[in-house]
Amino acid sequence: MEGLASLRVPFQTTQFHSSRPRTSILPSQAIFFHKRSSFSSFSASAQVESNDGSATVATPGESVTEALKTKEWEVGMFQNEVAASQGIRIRRRPPSGPPLHYVGPFQFRLQNEGNTPRNILEEIVWNKDTEVSHLKERKPLGVLKKALENAPPARDFIGALKAANERTGLPGLIAEVKKASPSRGILREDFDPVEIAKAYEKGGAACLSVLTDEKYFKGSFENLEAIRMAGIKCPLLCKEFIIDAWQLYYARTKGADAVLLIAAVLPDLDIKYMIKICKLLGLTALVEVHDEREFDRVLAIEGIELIGINNRNLETFELDISITKKLLEGERGKIIRERGITMVGESGLFTPDDIAYVKEAGVKAILVGESIVKQNDPGKGISNLFGKDISLG
Numbered sequence: 001m002e003g004l005a006s007l008r009v010p011f012q013t014t015q016f017h018s019s020r021p022r023t024s025i026l027p028s029q030a031i032f033f034h035k036r037s038s039f040s041s042f043s044a045s046a047q048v049e050s051n052d053g054s055a056t057v058a059t060p061g062e063s064v065t066e067a068l069k070t071k072e073w074e075v076g077m078f079q080n081e082v083a084a085s086q087g088i089r090i091r092r093r094p095p096s097g098p099p100l101h102y103v104g105p106f107q108f109r110l111q112n113e114g115n116t117p118r119n120i121l122e123e124i125v126w127n128k129d130t131e132v133s134h135l136k137e138r139k140p141l142g143v144l145k146k147a148l149e150n151a152p153p154a155r156d157f158i159g160a161l162k163a164a165n166e167r168t169g170l171p172g173l174i175a176e177v178k179k180a181s182p183s184r185g186i187l188r189e190d191f192d193p194v195e196i197a198k199a200y201e202k203g204g205a206a207c208l209s210v211l212t213d214e215k216y217f218k219g220s221f222e223n224l225e226a227i228r229m230a231g232i233k234c235p236l237l238c239k240e241f242i243i244d245a246w247q248l249y250y251a252r253t254k255g256a257d258a259v260l261l262i263a264a265v266l267p268d269l270d271i272k273y274m275i276k277i278c279k280l281l282g283l284t285a286l287v288e289v290h291d292e293r294e295f296d297r298v299l300a301i302e303g304i305e306l307i308g309i310n311n312r313n314l315e316t317f318e319l320d321i322s323i324t325k326k327l328l329e330g331e332r333g334k335i336i337r338e339r340g341i342t343m344v345g346e347s348g349l350f351t352p353d354d355i356a357y358v359k360e361a362g363v364k365a366i367l368v369g370e371s372i373v374k375q376n377d378p379g380k381g382i383s384n385l386f387g388k389d390i391s392l393g
């Protein structure tokens, strides 16, 4: 789509690319502008049928493209309302609406509280929404379904974690291939994803987590594909911000064996629907929670086999590994044991004491990035983390 720019840069992530004079901008406001497509000159009233079969009416002066954008925004607003009713604070779309104003070839939007993300997770989700809609245009679902025929077979992610847990008596390790993160910046300058993946596997990792988000984590689907094609045997988690079922198909075509579904972002119906699609594709869903409310929502969903407790608050970056313990105490821990759900402790794990602490809390697996990816030898980083060599020898 069009180039998006902002004068006030939220979280220092968007860039200004315009030669447009800045004098017309109010001091506390910013402007998003887009180059208008050739469709924009079409101004007669028109009706178009959208994906859900309903019709969108373009009023006089409004192009079909603009009308569709408005419709898309309305759907987003409905999603925001459903999500909010489930305690989800992340808004799927900016609530103050799509771009409104046209001058010459540019489309303007005043930046205000309603269209500025409230935290980094919301910013990531809004960007992902735009990114995915562009990708979908390039590779529609039909094309992906065809590509699935050539995808490598999916491997047993939970089976690998359980086997490692039985072999070592310690939580099975999902080792994360991550170059950077919003909370920590660049973690490793000399980043060779395949070399890191090989070192992790040699060091005793049961599974690998590969960041595919480019903008915030400097990851890529090329990394995921390259690791899969390099002969790595560990099952691979596609660590992505999933907001659309299309991404599940895409991840599978790139060699993923598992995907992450974040309860702080996805309403219950989305999680239920995506779990069904995952089963259809042979993908394992790691459903991530951070607090009691999210955990209870997820426990009420049928067919959940793998739940991660993220010790990092993705809105504030605050890390607290006692969250894993708190959520697994009492009735919830009992339900987990009765149902045989595999629990994963995620984020902020650095020492053998941390591992002992979350193991004691009841996790059978851990997801670790920073503490091992930063080591010169990430394989050695694994022995340091566990306080002993857990490789197959």
Ligand SMILES: O=C(O)c1ccccc1NCC(=O)[C@H](O)[C@H](O)COP(=O)(O)O
Residues within 6 Å of the ligand: 120, 121, 176, 178, 181, 182, 183, 184, 310, 312, 314, 317, 346, 347, 348, 349, 367, 368, 369, 370, 371
């Ligand atoms: O890590 C971040 O800054 C972050 C920000 C926004 C959304 C997600 C984020 N991280 C994802 C993760 O939770 C971690 O990559 C993963 O659990 C490993 O954590 P760590 O061992 O602390 O690197």
